[in-house]
Amino acid sequence: MTPVRDVLEHLQRLGMSGYEAKAYVALVAASRPINGYEVAKRSGVPRSTVYETLGKLVARGAAHERRAGPGATEYLPLPPEALIERLRREFDGSLTALEDALPALAAEPEAPPLHNLTDAEAMLARAADVIAGASRDLFLSAWPQELDRLAPRVEDAAGRGAAVSVIAFGPADLPGDVREHRHAKAVLDDLGYRLLVVVGDRREAVVGGFGGAAAWGIYTADPAVALMAAEYVRQDIALQTLADHIGPAELDRLLAADPGLRRLLRR
Structure with a gap:
């Protein structure tokens, strides 16, 4: 120029x-x-x-x-x-x-969506939506009563190529990495209700509880909350995997010998 x-x-x-x-x-x-x-x-x-x-x-x-x-x-x-x-x-x-x-x-950034779920049907329907939207990975922590309702959606997600990871508080015939929790009764006695955690692609989640005729929970697309929920499921899966490798007796011995670890793992 x-x-x-x-x-x-x-x-x-x-x-x-x-x-x-x-x-x-x-x-x-x-x-x-x-x-x-x-x-x-x-x-x-x-x-x-x-x-x-x-x-x-x-x-x-x-x-x-x-x-x-x-x-x-x-x-x-x-x-x-x-x-x-x-x-x-x-x-x-x-x-x-x-x-x-x-x-x-500049407009204030919109807060990620979050709303309450006040009955079982609403919670299961929203959980099914999260599962249907998962394309990369899917994390679930659920009891047989809820898994039976969600199983078809989970199978669809696995068919789409999503990596499915499940901690089940009872027998579950689902695709992916499925681990049955060894102390389901103790968890139920401790919490007093059945906890449901469903996380899709670590970007949206449903977390709630079922107790008697009541059900309550939330849906959120806050990625920070979704990540925390996914980590909760991952921790349970890791613990059950560890128990499979070392045996329940050795795991119980470790917990008995380490009060700090026992406190962290107590619900």
Whole structure:
């Protein structure tokens, strides 16, 4: 790019139109006051618009008029150094104003959806929605009563290629990595209700409980909550896997010997 074209491009970036930039460069290059006809001839700005263009330069302070005689007007540029300093002040001022104004215009980020589920049918239906939306991975912690209702959706998710991980509080015939909890009765006695955790793609989750005729829970698309719910299921699966490898007796011995570990694993 030639130096003149480079200058024209930068002047346009700083707010001048193409014709204004050409007219200003012509005035600077002339090194003396010149009239509109000469500006048009030197710059390539059409004669039909050159006076309108010069008027805009005068209005923005980038050029000045000088009477050269009756009915004659000549133009001279604001010196380049002064123009650059003026543009710097104007743009610095605009940037300072935008630093405060633009963030104030930004909308507050929407909170991830979260709503209560107040009965068994609503909770199972929302859990089925989460399972149906899972494409990468699916984590479940559930009891046979709920797994029987959700099993077809789980099979569909596995068929789509989702990695299914289940901790089941009873026998379960499901695809994927399914581990049966060894102490289901103790968990039920401790909690007093059947806990359901369903997490799809670690981005949405249903967590709730079933006790007698009552059921309650939440649905959320908060990724932080979904991640925590997935980690809850993963911990249970890891513990059952550890018990499978070392045997229940050795696991009980470890828990008995380490009160801290026993406290962490107690529900």
